[in-house]
């Protein structure tokens with residue numbers, strides 16, 4: 370924690386204007402904990418916005434969520450899960466049938482291939498059950514570290530890492546919590562700052578904030594509870 374705080378003293382704090390820096394004092398760690406507390410207060414119901422009932426469904430939904438909104442994914446998954454309720458069923462699916470169901474999520478050919486390949490590997494290597502370890506998850510077709518973090522954090526309630534999606538990357542950078550653009554490096558910076566028990570929640574908080582206030586095109590800094598802590602605030 371101390372190391373990350375020192376790093377932030379060098380990067381984020383330098384970008385703070387004089388008045389904000391005075392309010393914050395010298396401690397980047399304090400600033401981070403204040404950000405965390407305020408986001409928890411602002412979004413007490415922050416949660417994964419993909420609909421799912423088990424690890425299999427969440428793995429499928431997360432694969433489908435690449436380059437697609439959660440709202441759109443939630444529109445197609447009921448039909449997908451009705452037809453293919455588990456990995457054994459999806460492993461037997463015809464590519465074109467899956468493509469037809471998931472077409473509106475974009476990149477549907479690749480996603481259908483990933484879904485079926487994932488299911489076949491789960492059947493072949495894990496007795497049809499989604500594995501609950503990072504190594505086993507990222508070995509599945511179509512499953513990268515981000516998807517694995519989503520599944521571990523939300524289906525298995527395990528804090529193994531922090532999900533870094535486009536919202537987490539953008540809001541973290543604006544808040545001066547990372548200088549990196551590579552998701553793995555961003556995740557390392559955030560893991561060093563965030564108490565482990567809050568890893569899964571932290572990504573939900575940043576995603577909620579990024580979707581509602583710190584939006585990509587024009588952040589609503591005037592409505593932001595973090596404005597006095599944020600080196601990028603435009604108020």
Ligand code: SF4
Pocket residue numbers: 540543544582583584588589590593594595596599600601602603
């Ligand atoms: S102050 Fe603006 S840039 Fe900073 S977190 Fe809030 S909305 Fe985003």
